[in-house]
Amino acid sequence: MSDLSGFLLYGVVLVAAASALAVHMAAVYDGRRHVMSPVLGFAERRIYRFAGVNTSRPQGVRSYALSVLALNFAGFLLLYAVLRLQPLLPFNPDGIGPVSPAIAFNTAISFVTNTNWQAYSGEAQLSYFSQMVGLTVENFLSAATGMAVAVAVIRGFSGKGLGNFWVDATRSVLYILLPLSLLLGLFLAFQGVPQTLSGAAHVTTLEGVEQVIARGPAASQIAIKQLGTNGGGFFGVNSAHPFENPTVLSDLAQTLAILLIPVAFCFLFGRMVSDRRQGRAIFAAMAVMFVAGLLVIHFSELAGNPLIGAGANMEGKEMRFGAALSALWAEATTAASNGSVNAMHDSFMPLSGLVMLINMQIGEVIFGGVGAGLYGMLLYVVLTVFLAGLMVGRTPEYLGRKIEAKEVTLAVIAFLSMPIGILAGGALTAVVPAALASVQDGGPHGLSEILYAYSSAVGNNGSAFAGFGAATTWQTTALGVLMLFGRYAIIVPMLAIAGSLSAKRASPASTGSFPTHGPLFVALLVITVVVLGALTFFPVLALGPIAEQTALHAGQTF
Incomplete structure (x- = not known):
C-alpha cells in the first residue's frame, strides 16, 4: 500500500x-438514554448527590465560567501539592525525590490547561503516584x-442556554473518556506497553553491564493522553519511546485516538443544532487544511535535505515508523492540540516545521483539542459571517441569530490572545539573556525554536523543538503564565458569545440569508483562517523556517 493510500x-x-461516536455523544449531552446508561447511570447520580449538584439548574455565562475556573484552580493546587510532596506519597518504588517548585508550577499549569508541556522527564522525575493520581487524573x-x-x-x-458545567x-468523563480509555489502554497493553507498579527492572546485558530499565503504569496514562488531546508522555521522549509506542499498530491506534473526539465534535455540532449540514461544513473546512498540511510535511520529509541528497529525511525518526507515519503523527498532533510526538520535530525539514507552527498559531482549530478545536473554529465562523455580511450589505447571521458588535468584539479579543502571547513572549525570549540561554541553535532555526515553544504554550499544544531548554526558571514561569492566558482568554469570550447569542430570538432563513453550509462558506471560512491566522505571523515566520528552507536550497547553513 502506498503512503497516500494509507x-x-x-x-x-x-x-x-x-x-458513530458523535451519535453517542449527542445522546450523552442531551441527557437521553444511551448504551452506557444502565452501566454508569447510578454512578452519575451518586456523584451529583455527593457534590451537591442540582442537575435541573442551568447556568449563565458567569456561573459557567466560574465553575470552569474553580475546577481548574482546584486541580492546579492538587497537582502542585502531589508533585512537591512526592517522596512522602505511596507508589514510589524507585525513591524519586520532590519536583522543584518551578517545574511543579509549570507542570501543574500545563496539565490543568490541557497543554501537557514537559519540562521534566517522567521516568526520572515522577513517581507512579504522581503519574497516576496527579497527571492521569488531570x-x-x-x-x-x-x-x-x-x-x-x-x-x-x-439558543438552548449553556447548560450546567458540572x-x-x-458526563464527558463517565460516558466518553473513561470507556474509550479503557478500550485503548487494554489494546496498548496487548501491544506491549507496560502497565505495572513493580518499579524499574534491573538487568544484566550480554556484556555483563548492569542496566536499569524504567517502566510503570504507562498504558493507562497513554490512552487518556491521546484521547483527551493531552499529550504528556509517561517517558521523556514521549511516543517515540518503544515502551509507549512499540508497534505500527500501536502507532496507528494512537494517531486515530488523537483526532477521534475532535472530529466527532464536528458531527456532534450538526446534530445539536438540528442541521447536520452545519457540522459537515465545519468538518470540511478543517479537513481541507489538515490534508494540505499533511501533504506538505509528507513530501517535504520524503524530499529530504537538499544539502545531503540521500533520500527521505530520517533524522530524529523511529525506523519502525518511517517518514510517512512520522509525518501523519506530526500533522495530527500539532493540528489537534495534542503535543505528543513519535519523532523529534526539531529534526524535521524547515518547511515541515513551518506547517506545524501554523497549525498551532491559527489557534489549534484544525480539529484542535477535544472541544477546544470546535469552539476555536466557531470563533472564526463568527468572524467569517461578519465579513460575509459586510460584503453583501446585510446584518450577519449564523443559525438564524444576528452577529452584532458585541459578538464580533468578543471574537476579536479571543483571536488576539494568540498573536499577543506568542509574539510578545517570543520577543522577550529573543532579547533577555536569561531566556535566550534556552535556545540551542543560532540563526533562523534558533528563532524557530523560540516560536515553536511559545506557539505550543499559548496554543495549549505541548510539543517542542527538542533543542529548546524548557527547564529554566524563566521558561517554566513564562510558559506557565502563557498557558493560562492561551486557555482562558479564548474560553471566557466564547462562553460570552454563546450566552449572548442564546438570548437572541432566531429569525427564519430568507432568500437574502447567507448560507453557512455550502462550498462557498467552507471556502470563505478557510480563507478567513488562513488570512487572519497564518498571515498574522508571516513576517516572523519569514525570518525563521522560511529563511532556513530557502538557505538550504541555496546551499547555505547557519
Whole structure:
C-alpha cells in the first residue's frame, strides 16, 4: 500500500469512527438514554448527590465560567501539592525525590490547561503516584473541561442556554473518556506497553553491564493522553519511546485516538443544532487544511535535505515508523492540540516545521483539542459571517441569530490572545539573556525554536523543538503564565458569545440569508483562517523556517 493510500484509509476509518461516536455523544449531552446508561447511570447520580449538584439548574455565562475556573484552580493546587510532596506519597518504588517548585508550577499549569508541556522527564522525575493520581487524573479533567465548554457553546449558538458545567464535565468523563480509555489502554497493553507498579527492572546485558530499565503504569496514562488531546508522555521522549509506542499498530491506534473526539465534535455540532449540514461544513473546512498540511510535511520529509541528497529525511525518526507515519503523527498532533510526538520535530525539514507552527498559531482549530478545536473554529465562523455580511450589505447571521458588535468584539479579543502571547513572549525570549540561554541553535532555526515553544504554550499544544531548554526558571514561569492566558482568554469570550447569542430570538432563513453550509462558506471560512491566522505571523515566520528552507536550497547553513 502506498503512503497516500494509507493516509486515505486512515481518514476513512477516522471519519467512520467519529461519526458513530458523535451519535453517542449527542445522546450523552442531551441527557437521553444511551448504551452506557444502565452501566454508569447510578454512578452519575451518586456523584451529583455527593457534590451537591442540582442537575435541573442551568447556568449563565458567569456561573459557567466560574465553575470552569474553580475546577481548574482546584486541580492546579492538587497537582502542585502531589508533585512537591512526592517522596512522602505511596507508589514510589524507585525513591524519586520532590519536583522543584518551578517545574511543579509549570507542570501543574500545563496539565490543568490541557497543554501537557514537559519540562521534566517522567521516568526520572515522577513517581507512579504522581503519574497516576496527579497527571492521569488531570488528563481526564482538563479534557472534560474543553468538552463541556464546547457543548455549552454549541447550546448557546443554537439558543438552548449553556447548560450546567458540572453535569457536562461529569458526563464527558463517565460516558466518553473513561470507556474509550479503557478500550485503548487494554489494546496498548496487548501491544506491549507496560502497565505495572513493580518499579524499574534491573538487568544484566550480554556484556555483563548492569542496566536499569524504567517502566510503570504507562498504558493507562497513554490512552487518556491521546484521547483527551493531552499529550504528556509517561517517558521523556514521549511516543517515540518503544515502551509507549512499540508497534505500527500501536502507532496507528494512537494517531486515530488523537483526532477521534475532535472530529466527532464536528458531527456532534450538526446534530445539536438540528442541521447536520452545519457540522459537515465545519468538518470540511478543517479537513481541507489538515490534508494540505499533511501533504506538505509528507513530501517535504520524503524530499529530504537538499544539502545531503540521500533520500527521505530520517533524522530524529523511529525506523519502525518511517517518514510517512512520522509525518501523519506530526500533522495530527500539532493540528489537534495534542503535543505528543513519535519523532523529534526539531529534526524535521524547515518547511515541515513551518506547517506545524501554523497549525498551532491559527489557534489549534484544525480539529484542535477535544472541544477546544470546535469552539476555536466557531470563533472564526463568527468572524467569517461578519465579513460575509459586510460584503453583501446585510446584518450577519449564523443559525438564524444576528452577529452584532458585541459578538464580533468578543471574537476579536479571543483571536488576539494568540498573536499577543506568542509574539510578545517570543520577543522577550529573543532579547533577555536569561531566556535566550534556552535556545540551542543560532540563526533562523534558533528563532524557530523560540516560536515553536511559545506557539505550543499559548496554543495549549505541548510539543517542542527538542533543542529548546524548557527547564529554566524563566521558561517554566513564562510558559506557565502563557498557558493560562492561551486557555482562558479564548474560553471566557466564547462562553460570552454563546450566552449572548442564546438570548437572541432566531429569525427564519430568507432568500437574502447567507448560507453557512455550502462550498462557498467552507471556502470563505478557510480563507478567513488562513488570512487572519497564518498571515498574522508571516513576517516572523519569514525570518525563521522560511529563511532556513530557502538557505538550504541555496546551499547555505547557519
